[in-house]
Amino acid sequence: MAENATERHNAALVRRYFDVVWNHGDLAAIDNFFGDEFTNFGRRGADARALIRAIVAAWRAAFPDLFFHVEDEIICGDAVVHLVTCSGTHTGPFEHPAVGMLAPSGRSFRVDHMHIHRIRDGRIAQHWGTRNDLAMLQQLGAVAAPQTTGSITSSAGWQRSSGNEHPVTLGERPATGTG
Incomplete structure (x- = not known):
């Protein structure tokens, strides 16, 4: 639970980012959420924002009903951690580095993600994330489920x-x- 108004604001900022950018696909809003020195997995600044914009556009084209649901939230100072359920239906082409280009399958997926955002001056300064891409690709039929x-x-x-x-x-x- 947030201990002060700044922490509550930080958490609300990230939840709003998930909703506005990922759930509704508002790519123009990306610059409003990220600081000038934003770092995403080692990429910094305008390049990192452009990368986020390209990723969101590709995912929303492949999964028009893409939805990020915040399941849980941990706030500690300027860091906000979210457990997110990501779901969508594969109706457009999707390129994944592990398997290449996937033709639309019509299948749905639902997987967990973990995201850590660090907030500075009211904007997202850093992001780290982990996704369960293997489970997503299995649900889409792109890779076989493991044998038991x-x-x-x-x-x-x-x-x-x-x-x-x-x-x-x-x-x-x-x-x-x-x-």
């Missing part, structure tokens, strides 16, 4: 092999029977 056959070891230390569970002590290797 074979043997995997969970983070809890249980080895699964064809549905049989065998406890394994963390830090030890399971017996192989080759002695």
Whole structure:
């Protein structure tokens, strides 16, 4: 929860950015949200704003009903963290660096994103984000979902092999029977 008026303003600014730019596609508003020295994943200034403009335009062309829903928010000083659900229907061409150009599939997707924005002088100064592009591409049919056959070891230390569970002590290797 925001502790003061500045933090509340910072959080509201980012929520408004998601709504105006991403949900409604108002590319002209981008310059109003970002400071002159805005940095996005290492790109700075006008180049970073142009990159955001190009990304939003491409995503909105591919997914005209694109929608970012803020699920949760953490505010700490000048930093605002949002857990966002991103959804849309693939009705236009979409180029993704992992798979190239995708023809419209008509399929919908719904995935989580995490975004961190740092606010300076009432505008967004920095952005970092992480998206679940693999899940999105799977939902769009661009990549196959992983197969569940074979043997995997969970983070809890249980080895699964064809549905049989065998406890394994963390830090030890399971017996192989080759002695």
